[in-house]
Amino acid sequence: MVKEIERAGIPVVHICTVTPISLTVGANRIVPAVAIPHPLGNPALTMAEEKALRRKIILTALKALSTDITEQTVFDVE
Amino acid sequence: MQKIRIVHYINQFFAQIGGEEMAHVPPQWREGPVGPGLALAAAFGQTAEIVGTVICGDSYFNEHTSEALPEILDMIKAAGADLLIAGPAFNAGRYGVACGTVAKAAQDELGIKAITGMYVENPGADMFAQDVYIISTRNSAAGMRDAVKKLAPLAQKLVSGEPIGASSEEGYLPRGIRVNLFEKDRGAKRAVEMLVRKLRGQDFTTEYPMPDFDRVAPQPAVKNISRAKVALVTSGGIVPFGNPDRIESSNASRYGRYDLENIMDLTEGKWATAHGGYDPSYANRDADRVLPVDVMREMEIEGKIGSLFRYTYSTVGNGTAVKSSKAFADEFVKELIKENVQAVILTST
Amino acid sequence: MRLELGFIPIHDVQFADTSRVEDGVLYVNAEDIKALVLKDEHISSVEVELARPGESVRITPVKDVVEPRVKVDGPGGMFPGTVSRVKTVGQGRTHVLKGAAVVTTGKIVGFQEGIIDMSGAGAQYTPFSKTQNVVLILRPQDGLSAHEHEVAVRLAGLKAAMYLGELARELVPETIETYETLPLLEGLKQHGDLPRVGYVQMLQSQGLLHDTYVYGVDAKKILPTILYPTEVMDGAIISGNCVSACDKNPTYVHQNNPIVHELYARHGKDFNFCAMIITNENVYLADKVRSSDWTAKLCEFLGLEGVIVSEEGFGNPDTDLMMNSRKISEKGIKAVLLTDEYAGRDGSSQSLADAHVSADAVVSAGNANQVITLPGMDRVIGSEAYVGIIAGGWDKNKMEDGTIMVEIQAITGATSEVGFGYLSAR
Numbered sequence: 023m024v025k026e027i028e029r030a031g032i033p034v035v036h037i038c039t040v041t042p043i044s045l046t047v048g049a050n051r052i053v054p055a056v057a058i059p060h061p062l063g064n065p066a067l068t069m070a071e072e073k074a075l076r077r078k079i080i081l082t083a084l085k086a087l088s089t090d091i092t093e094q095t096v097f098d099v100e
Numbered sequence: 101m102q103k104i105r106i107v108h109y110i111n112q113f114f115a116q117i118g119g120e121e122m123a124h125v126p127p128q129w130r131e132g133p134v135g136p137g138l139a140l141a142a143a144f145g146q147t148a149e150i151v152g153t154v155i156c157g158d159s160y161f162n163e164h165t166s167e168a169l170p171e172i173l174d175m176i177k178a179a180g181a182d183l184l185i186a187g188p189a190f191n192a193g194r195y196g197v198a199c200g201t202v203a204k205a206a207q208d209e210l211g212i213k214a215i216t217g218m219y220v221e222n223p224g225a226d227m228f229a230q231d232v233y234i235i236s237t238r239n240s241a242a243g244m245r246d247a248v249k250k251l252a253p254l255a256q257k258l259v260s261g262e263p264i265g266a267s268s269e270e271g272y273l274p275r276g277i278r279v280n281l282f283e284k285d286r287g288a289k290r291a292v293e294m295l296v297r298k299l300r301g302q303d304f305t306t307e308y309p310m311p312d313f314d315r316v317a318p319q320p321a322v323k324n325i326s327r328a329k330v331a332l333v334t335s336g337g338i339v340p341f342g343n344p345d346r347i348e349s350s351n352a353s354r355y356g357r358y359d360l361e362n363i364m365d366l367t368e369g370k371w372a373t374a375h376g377g378y379d380p381s382y383a384n385r386d387a388d389r390v391l392p393v394d395v396m397r398e399m400e401i402e403g404k405i406g407s408l409f410r411y412t413y414s415t416v417g418n419g420t421a422v423k424s425s426k427a428f429a430d431e432f433v434k435e436l437i438k439e440n441v442q443a444v445i446l447t448s449t
Numbered sequence: 450m451r452l453e454l455g456f457i458p459i460h461d462v463q464f465a466d467t468s469r470v471e472d473g474v475l476y477v478n479a480e481d482i483k484a485l486v487l488k489d490e491h492i493s494s495v496e497v498e499l500a501r502p503g504e505s506v507r508i509t510p511v512k513d514v515v516e517p518r519v520k521v522d523g524p525g526g527m528f529p530g531t532v533s534r535v536k537t538v539g540q541g542r543t544h545v546l547k548g549a550a551v552v553t554t555g556k557i558v559g560f561q562e563g564i565i566d567m568s569g570a571g572a573q574y575t576p577f578s579k580t581q582n583v584v585l586i587l588r589p590q591d592g593l594s595a596h597e598h599e600v601a602v603r604l605a606g607l608k609a610a611m612y613l614g615e616l617a618r619e620l621v622p623e624t625i626e627t628y629e630t631l632p633l634l635e636g637l638k639q640h641g642d643l644p645r646v647g648y649v650q651m652l653q654s655q656g657l658l659h660d661t662y663v664y665g666v667d668a669k670k671i672l673p674t675i676l677y678p679t680e681v682m683d684g685a686i687i688s689g690n691c692v693s694a695c696d697k698n699p700t701y702v703h704q705n706n707p708i709v710h711e712l713y714a715r716h717g718k719d720f721n722f723c724a725m726i727i728t729n730e731n732v733y734l735a736d737k738v739r740s741s742d743w744t745a746k747l748c749e750f751l752g753l754e755g756v757i758v759s760e761e762g763f764g765n766p767d768t769d770l771m772m773n774s775r776k777i778s779e780k781g782i783k784a785v786l787l788t789d790e791y792a793g794r795d796g797s798s799q800s801l802a803d804a805h806v807s808a809d810a811v812v813s814a815g816n817a818n819q820v821i822t823l824p825g826m827d828r829v830i831g832s833e834a835y836v837g838i839i840a841g842g843w844d845k846n847k848m849e850d851g852t853i854m855v856e857i858q859a860i861t862g863a864t865s866e867v868g869f870g871y872l873s874a875r
Contacts, residue, residue: 063389287868421793
């Protein structure tokens with residue numbers, strides 16, 4: 023889906039756990055997620071900590087969307 | 101049963117008109133089989149009849165395709181053919197392209213069955229393998245007998261509408277369509293045999309050649325994300341509780357479009373996942389872990405994005421055919437463009 | 450390590466007052482099995498039914514299949530660390546009721562459970578249409594979580610198989626096969642001139658309900674490690690998963706791992722089968738990286754020249770498979786991969802989620818998305834209520850005439866990625 027969206031002219035960021043698949047398939051802006059059953063959460067944390075983690079991932083995704091790139095790029099969450 | 105009416109297409113060389121020096125001859129019609137057609141006719145026995153042969157020089161065909169092709173199709177049509185056999189062309193490049201072109205046109209424009217044969221490296225094979233059944237042949241006419249042996253039975257199946265087996269069973273070049281078959285040996289035994297051959301440096305054939313993935317150039321960055329309308333899309337299968345669109349847990353045939361208006365947070369009991377490929381308990385307890393609506397609302401309020409697009413699109417990316425998910429995206433991206441969405445966040449599990 | 454398997458062929462199964470084996474017939478006292486299973490307070494009820502090859506019978510939703518075996522000589526017992534006390538197994542003698550199987554069904558545990566048809570079009574896709582099946586229909590206590598439910602059903606199947614296996618203890622096997630793997634250095638001495646090969650088995654470990662257990666340890670918590678291949682024949686690895694039925698390995702398939710058997714068949718002739726390595730398929734990227742690193746490292750450390758790598762499941766484990774392929778190949782070791790495909794119902798889509806150029810020798814166990822129409826059956830063991838929601842099914846896939854349309858994904862063992870079956874694709 024990610025390529026079709028990009029091809030249609032809309033920049034897209036792919037948040038996913040298995041970044042190698044995303045790279046193979048051809049996403050351009052990639053942000054690593056936490057784990058497959060909970061990409062944007064972590065049940066081991068408190069709700070507040072979990073939300074802070076989710077915010078960090080989303081902020082990284084927004085940064086990725088605002089960054090010009092020439093090749094496939096993985097934006098690590100800081 | 102009525103005999104299958106076959107028209108055979110061959111070039112000047114196989115018609116014994118001449119070699120390269122006669123490659124300029126235009127299309128001509130001969131009644132009955134000619135050259136390799138005799139072997140073909142023998143292979144079909146009483147089930148089919150080669151009613152005529154179209155002969156055309158390879159240079160003529162390739163240099164005057166727009167004139168040659170309609171003329172050839174008229175001859176095939178006039179003969180009332182059920183089936184067109186072209187070649188086999190072995191490793192002759194221009195002949196291969198001619199065979200593929202004529203066979204495809206016979207299928208598409210005359211609506212009859214068509215089949216040809218080529219060596220795998222013939223340029224025509226690459227061009228037409230997905231459109232036309234091409235029997236895999238050796239690289240020279242020395243492979244004629246072998247080619248005919250595979251060609252006749254497959255041609256008969258094509259005409260009678262019998263199911264066609266996998267490429268390795270029927271002897272045609274892979275068409276990019278995966279077909280199941282039962283092998284003589286179980287998979288484990290085949291794997292051990294393949295390993296032994298690989299270790300010894302002997303030839304082996306992989307049962308699944310690695311694909312080439314296409315690439316899309318990255319879009320330029322969003323100029324001002326704090327003003328942008330951003331959409332959320334997921335392959336994590338987040339749906340309203342109860343899965344109203346009945347999205348399948350695996351190999352989904354559809355996607356859902358869900359209204360997020362006035363929804364600040366995806367809560368347990370109202371949203372859940374339909375995905376069958378991972379432990380659903382985490383997403384069912386808090387679907388924001390897959391589709392982060394709660395944080396996107398915060399971003400909207402804080403002015404870090406312009407707005408969150410009203411609708412989200414969700415499907416199950418679990419054993420779902422790449423083709424299906426491509427089709428889903430092709431469809432919903434139209435709405436995204438119409439609604440001026442400037443960026444998409446796609447989450448996957 | 451040397452293990453003798455003594456095979457007692459079973460060609461029929463019948464209910465009787467006393468459980469026993471006579472003249473190749475397995476007689477089953479259902480009450481004994483019920484009493485055994487009901488000792489687990491998580492199970493509220495159990496029914497026992499029999500299903501034989503050729504009968505108009507459908508078993509669904511199938512959770513696991515287990516082969517009745519008993520350890521008659523050598524350390525440890527069947528399913529060590531799970532049912533028997535933990536102890537390294539794989540040597541001595543084990544008796545097998547060959548041709549018999551325990552199948553567990555009942556209320557569905559997870560989305561992804563299977564169908565076994567004993568006759569009709571579906572039968573050729575599952576190896577368990579050819580076994581004499583003792584089927585347990587298990588009902589959990591109300592309010593049990595899915596995870597507790599899974600444990601209860603898993604243990605019930607294993608215990609019933611052990612109970613039946615026990616009947617073989619005093620029997621004289623019709624045939625005995627011996628399998629032996631020497632410690633690495635001794636093996637090198639004996640087969641010094643033969644190429645050294647290994648088997649890398651990837652175990653499904655994507656999370657609760659998608660798990661495999663090794664000596665009782667949840668496979669997602671293991672680091673890649675080495676087994677003597679005979680260990681699996683005594684139940685060292687068991688299935689705890691509800692992943693798509695076509696390509697998960699039921700416990701039966703672990704016990705009879707076909708790659709292990711096919712490697713033994715040519716061991717000492719075409720190569721020296723040195724060791725088996727097990728690794729996992731976790732949901733964290735760091736785990737994938739670590740496990741594939743370690744797998745390649747162990748292959749190198751053992752001095753292997755060639756390996757077979759088998760996947761379990763599909764989707765993100767395709768990445769584990771490609772990471773293993775790449776890293777093993779980078780060590781200069783030749784690899785053959787065994788997987789199945791999800792190429793769409795028409796076969797025209799991308800088969801695997803990931804790819805790598807090193808994967809130049811792949812054995813395919815077929816396209817799991819192929820659609821098949823299964824005839825209505827006279828008897829359904831379990832319930833057809835779930836055929837629309839199991840992986841490979843879809844809403845309203847049951848027709849008015851009783852036929853069911855499914856992808857072969859829903860059929861237990863249809864596209865076995867350890868190559869238990871004959872299906873392939875081109």
